[in-house]
Amino acid sequence: MARHHPDLIFCRKQPGIAIGRLCEKHDGICVICDSYVRPADMVRICDExxxxxxxxxxxxxxxxxxxxxxxxxxxxxxxxxxxGCPKIVNLGSAKTDLFYERKKFGFKAQG
Structure with a gap:
């Protein structure tokens, strides 16, 4: 995800013992490079x-x-x-712009 969207920022704090999880949409991808091949090591995220x-x-x-x-x-x-911790901590400009465009034109949020 971060490979294709350079405005996304990782947490990068010291990882703890918690295991990172993925949703159905992102299931099976590498969190760094978006690859679907050869999963090797489990992702650990920080306690925060x-x-x-x-x-x-x-x-x-x-x-x-x-x-x-x-x-x-x-x-x-x-x-x-x-x-460090690979969790994405910001939304990114594309999602933020979409939110304000919907609000500007009076569209109701989907989902």
Missing amino acids: CNYGSFQGRCIICGGAGISDAYYCKECVTLEKDRD
Whole structure:
């Protein structure tokens, strides 16, 4: 997800023991490079990203988590799994712009 949207920001704090989760839409992808091939290492997130209502949520979009998140073999080899907590902490400009466009034209939110 972050590979295709450069305005998304990772948390990057020291990961704890909590395991990252993914929703149905993002199930099976590497959280760093969006690859669907060769899952290798389980994603660990920091305690702050797994606290309260964030517990069990998708680390990319915040939806209901249904499966564990994994890094792909290439990201593990390149040691991108050691950069810190990979949870996305901002919405991104595309979603923010869409929210204000809907509000401006009076459309009701879908979903």
